Amino acid sequence: MSRLGLILSVLFLSWSFSVPTTAQDLSGDDMRSLDGQVQEIKSDVLDIASELGNLEERLLYPSNTQLALFVSMPANESFRLDAVKIEINGEMATHHIYSFQELEALRKGGVQKVYAGNIVTGDHELRVTMLGKLENGKDFDQSGSFTFNKGVKPKSLGITLAGPGQSGIQVGDW
Amino acid sequence: MRRAPASWIGLLLLGLLATSPSRSEALKDLYFGEALYYAHQGQFFEALERLDGEVKQHDDVDEPELDTLYAHIDDAEFSLGDFELRYRMHHRAGRAIKAVLEGAVDERIRNDAAYRLARIHFQKNQLEDALLALDRIDGKIPESIRDDIEFLRANVYLAQAKPEESIATLEQLKNSDSFAGFAAYNLGIAFLQSGQRQQALEQLDRAGQIVTKDPAELAIRDKANLVLGTILLEDGEHERAIPPLNRVRLDGPFSNQALLSSGWANLSIDRYERAIVPWNILASREVTDLATQEAMLALPYAYGKLDVHGRAAIAYGHALDAFTAEVGKLTESIDSIREGKFLEALVREEIRKDKDWVIRLRSLPESPETYYLMELLASHDFQTGLQNYLDLADLKEKLETWESSFDSFDEMVDIRATHYQPLLPDVDTQFRELDSRLRLRIEQHKMLVRRRDDLLTTPRPEFLATRDEQAILAKLEAMDAQLTDPESPSQADMRQRIQRLKGTLTWKLETEYHERLAVFDANLRSLGAAMAIAQEQYDAFVRSRQAATHSFVGYEKPVNRLRLRVKAAIDRVDLLMARQGRSLEVAAVDELIARRSRLKNYGDKARFALADSYDRATQSQARVEEVQ
Numbered sequence: 001m002s003r004l005g006l007i008l009s010v011l012f013l014s015w016s017f018s019v020p021t022t023a024q025d026l027s028g029d030d031m032r033s034l035d036g037q038v039q040e041i042k043s044d045v046l047d048i049a050s051e052l053g054n055l056e057e058r059l060l061y062p063s064n065t066q067l068a069l070f071v072s073m074p075a076n077e078s079f080r081l082d083a084v085k086i087e088i089n090g091e092m093a094t095h096h097i098y099s100f101q102e103l104e105a106l107r108k109g110g111v112q113k114v115y116a117g118n119i120v121t122g123d124h125e126l127r128v129t130m131l132g133k134l135e136n137g138k139d140f141d142q143s144g145s146f147t148f149n150k151g152v153k154p155k156s157l158g159i160t161l162a163g164p165g166q167s168g169i170q171v172g173d174w
Numbered sequence: 175m176r177r178a179p180a181s182w183i184g185l186l187l188l189g190l191l192a193t194s195p196s197r198s199e200a201l202k203d204l205y206f207g208e209a210l211y212y213a214h215q216g217q218f219f220e221a222l223e224r225l226d227g228e229v230k231q232h233d234d235v236d237e238p239e240l241d242t243l244y245a246h247i248d249d250a251e252f253s254l255g256d257f258e259l260r261y262r263m264h265h266r267a268g269r270a271i272k273a274v275l276e277g278a279v280d281e282r283i284r285n286d287a288a289y290r291l292a293r294i295h296f297q298k299n300q301l302e303d304a305l306l307a308l309d310r311i312d313g314k315i316p317e318s319i320r321d322d323i324e325f326l327r328a329n330v331y332l333a334q335a336k337p338e339e340s341i342a343t344l345e346q347l348k349n350s351d352s353f354a355g356f357a358a359y360n361l362g363i364a365f366l367q368s369g370q371r372q373q374a375l376e377q378l379d380r381a382g383q384i385v386t387k388d389p390a391e392l393a394i395r396d397k398a399n400l401v402l403g404t405i406l407l408e409d410g411e412h413e414r415a416i417p418p419l420n421r422v423r424l425d426g427p428f429s430n431q432a433l434l435s436s437g438w439a440n441l442s443i444d445r446y447e448r449a450i451v452p453w454n455i456l457a458s459r460e461v462t463d464l465a466t467q468e469a470m471l472a473l474p475y476a477y478g479k480l481d482v483h484g485r486a487a488i489a490y491g492h493a494l495d496a497f498t499a500e501v502g503k504l505t506e507s508i509d510s511i512r513e514g515k516f517l518e519a520l521v522r523e524e525i526r527k528d529k530d531w532v533i534r535l536r537s538l539p540e541s542p543e544t545y546y547l548m549e550l551l552a553s554h555d556f557q558t559g560l561q562n563y564l565d566l567a568d569l570k571e572k573l574e575t576w577e578s579s580f581d582s583f584d585e586m587v588d589i590r591a592t593h594y595q596p597l598l599p600d601v602d603t604q605f606r607e608l609d610s611r612l613r614l615r616i617e618q619h620k621m622l623v624r625r626r627d628d629l630l631t632t633p634r635p636e637f638l639a640t641r642d643e644q645a646i647l648a649k650l651e652a653m654d655a656q657l658t659d660p661e662s663p664s665q666a667d668m669r670q671r672i673q674r675l676k677g678t679l680t681w682k683l684e685t686e687y688h689e690r691l692a693v694f695d696a697n698l699r700s701l702g703a704a705m706a707i708a709q710e711q712y713d714a715f716v717r718s719r720q721a722a723t724h725s726f727v728g729y730e731k732p733v734n735r736l737r738l739r740v741k742a743a744i745d746r747v748d749l750l751m752a753r754q755g756r757s758l759e760v761a762a763v764d765e766l767i768a769r770r771s772r773l774k775n776y777g778d779k780a781r782f783a784l785a786d787s788y789d790r791a792t793q794s795q796a797r798v799e800e801v802q
Contacts, residue, residue: 038750045747046219048573049223062724110208110210111210111211152717
């Protein structure tokens, strides 16, 4: 055999861009069976998560004292929300610094449960502060105070955060 | 040997088939919004956890139209299927979408669901089912998925080896905004599959020259050129193979293979200098790449053909050193995988947070195995296994966190029980007293209300007499009863006086009746308000009392049940992770052994060729000296 033939006999094996498949042939019955079992355990764990979530809510946030705060942004909001701080009756309830992914999720219509806690029935004061950056790169912050009444039922409040010149901070019942 | 064309289309589809949940104009359901928040961040477990519960709850309500999810239910059910698909739960995703399909929904929504179902079947390689789902599409079709449907249909035909049907479908997509590039390429593959070689070459040539700036279309353009060049090369049309191979971008994903093939095409028609150019570029690239390794041998071979044996010997020596080093690395990698370090590297949190985590794996000094596994990592089967393994690792982390929280739950319940239990007996005693008093007052209030209502229909002025007036009346009655002698003049006088006094009082009661009734009614109304407040306080107390009990009673069974379920799930996850991990390790080790074997073979060739080049260089030198 000529040298060219000799070398080509080795090299032509990898001529095509397809990768040799010996090691990749994982798609046998075992693989499918494993995949099916993984899907089953995912389903089971989701059920556990759901049951656990209900139990946790019942245990940690009884309905007569439950307060949940949710943050959302209006569609097409262009300012960059960096952080939000929430005080209830003058005491810090929570603060959150937004990652890029979280901000994108809010911009696309997601709603973030930013706080869950307990509070007695009656009137309360909610103070929301947001920090961010405008499109022109300037920092900005804005605060707003709101009163709300907590009755005997669980209370959910929606906080809508819009940039300056828009509707600003809005709080409403969900 | 020509590779199966079906394998050439695989990579295109995954990226194209994903959709994202739409943004509702006015979100009415908070939990749907929360699910979207997680889904938009790629956290599909959390998204499913919220949305699944919300949809189930919606299904159970008596009046669904009053539920906040009602406005979004179609979107929510779609999203549920979508999230399940993205969380690689194809079984459940199929069920969720079938439910939409079989429901009484708008034609557009049903067609969208049929498309999604077809997509799931296609991804699971259930081609007949995919076509059946596509055949259910009829009537109004959402504009946004019109081309997607036809592209999917064409791909199903192609995967079924029905190129004629595929060609007919792809022809319609030539002018599609989204699919023109992909359709052009797949059309070429379909022609090839149908045995229409000439049309296939012409079509691939067209697909390889489309003008675009879209990265995905640029990649498919490269692929079209590479496939065209490879076909021509394999068919011995070396010269014709060169232009399409040269059109492949140098910085694209198919660059290495194109450079390699371009070198071979030039070499095959004895253009050795031209073969050296692409191989020179390629030989200096990442040494772990298959094409690079091949070029490291091919380059000195071309030098040898040009009688530059000295340079060839140096290049063979360089290749030999590189191969020897790589064989060493591969051996280390195989040992490392067998020690379990590969799986450890895969689940490292800081790696997985990076979107280019597969690339970053290469830079981990403690996991050299990843150098050689890039292609394996990119293969579909391995990806499925790998994603399953990573998902299982996530599940395990969640389950272990939950498991550790059960003790806290128990402790919390104990603390509450310790706090409330001693207080409750006294509270209950006081409550019982209050309860009986309140019930009495409620009855009294009801009686007064009844009396007021009676007075409105049947006036009874005496009922509105004051306490003093009632006493006077009673006294007058008593005095009158004592006057028993009808003949006595003094008693007759007394009786007359008593009658006069009674008349005066009756006059007063009759004339003031309406005024008194108004006052009575006003008083009753204010009493009603007070009773309502008392009732409200009573209810609040009852709720607080119930809440106190509920805060520590009734948790033992559900907590223990969940504890057992979590424990059982951890055991199952451990078992599955071990099996899945083992299959990944075996695949990785097999791949590395194959690569090592190939490299050893290359090393042998390089060693032989190196010696041969030295001989030739020496002979050549001797001939020069002889001539001199």
